Amino acid sequence: MFCVPLNSTLCTSLRTTAVKNCVLNQIVINGLSMGNAIMLCLLFCSVHQEKHGESDTTCPLMVKILDAVKGLPAASVALKLSKKGTDGEWTHVAIGVTDETGEVHNLITDQQFPAGVYRVDFDTKAYWKSQGSTPFHEMAEVVFEAHGEGHLHYTLALLLSPYSFTTTAVVSTHQ
Numbered sequence: 001m002f003c004v005p006l007n008s009t010l011c012t013s014l015r016t017t018a019v020k021n022c023v024l025n026q027i028v029i030n031g032l033s034m035g036n037a038i039m040l041c042l043l044f045c046s047v048h049q050e051k052h053g054e055s056d057t058t059c060p061l062m063v064k065i066l067d068a069v070k071g072l073p074a075a076s077v078a079l080k081l082s083k084k085g086t087d088g089e090w091t092h093v094a095i096g097v098t099d100e101t102g103e104v105h106n107l108i109t110d111q112q113f114p115a116g117v118y119r120v121d122f123d124t125k126a127y128w129k130s131q132g133s134t135p136f137h138e139m140a141e142v143v144f145e146a147h148g149e150g151h152l153h154y155t156l157a158l159l160l161s162p163y164s165f166t167t168t169a170v171v172s173t174h175q
Contacts, residue, residue, distance in 0.1 A: 059105050059106055059107075059153075060108065060109070060110050060113045060152075060153055060154065061081070061107050061108050061113060061146075061153075061154045061156065062103065062104065062105055062107070062153075062154070062155045062156070063079060063096070063098070063103065063104040063107065063120065063155075063156050063157075063158070064101075064102055064103050064155065064156070064157045064158070065077050065098050065102045065103075065122070065157070065158045065159075065160060066102055066157070066158070066159050066160065067102075067131075067160055067161075068159050068160055068161040069131075069133075069161055069162070072102075073098070073100065073101050073102025073103070074098060074102045074127060074158075074160055075098055075099060075100045075101075075102060076097060076098060076127065076130065077097065077098045077102075077122055077123065077124070077126075077127045077160075078095070078096075078097050078122075078123040078126060078127075079095065079096050079097070079098075079104065079120055079121060079122045079123065080092065080094075080095050080120070080121045080123075081093045081094040081095070081096070081107060081108060081118060081119070081120050082118065082119045082120075082121070083116050083117070083118050083119075084116060084117040084118070084119070090119060093108060093112060093118070094107050094108045094112070110151075113146060113147075114147065115146060115147035116145070116146060116147075117143065117144070117145050117146075118143070118144055118145075118146050119141060119142070119143045120141070120142045120156060121139050121140075121141050122139055122140040122141070122142075122158060122160075122165075123139055124137050124138075124139055124140045124160055124165065125137065125138050125139060127160070128160075128162050133162040134162065135162040135163070136162060136163045136164075137163075137165065140158060140160070140165040140167075142156060142158070142167050144156075144169070151173070152171050152172065152173060153171070153172050153173070154169055154170075154171055155169065155170040155171075155172075156169050157169070157170075
């Protein structure tokens with residue numbers, strides 16, 4: 001995929017208007033589905049244009065959710081973060097709810113986020129029920145290894161529809 005250089009005006013437009021129309025008019029897409037192109041462009045905007053928290057050291061994991069039906073951020077989606085123990089059992093670490101921008105910041109601190117395998121459970125059923133839809137999935141689950149190659153920052157994106165979901169991540173070094 002290739003995105004034209006994004007500026008803050010385009011990023012604001014991506015967040016506040018019908019994303020599909022904005023992307024079709026502003027972005028050159030080669031070889032990716034529209035959903036993946038939208039997510040990657042939204043992630044690019046948030047990672048490169050926004051500052052959150054006091055610094056990346058207070059926000060090592062950020063979550064962003066987009067409602068693919070409306071083409072808008074998915075607000076009020078509950079999520080739970082768990083860490084896999086050496087015994088294979090999952091331990092609850094943090095909970096959060098997306099804000100009006102479809103994001104969760106300050107979910108966990110660096111000290112609470114050591115190297116390991118993590119799982120994020122998104123309560124997609126409750127979200128779709130609140131939107132008047134009957135979803136296929138009870139929840140969306142994303143499992144990933146954190147800090148396997150050093151201290152990193154993770155932006156996890158989820159694109160939702162009542163019958164499907166897709167995820168992508170931007171992994172970068174702390175600055």
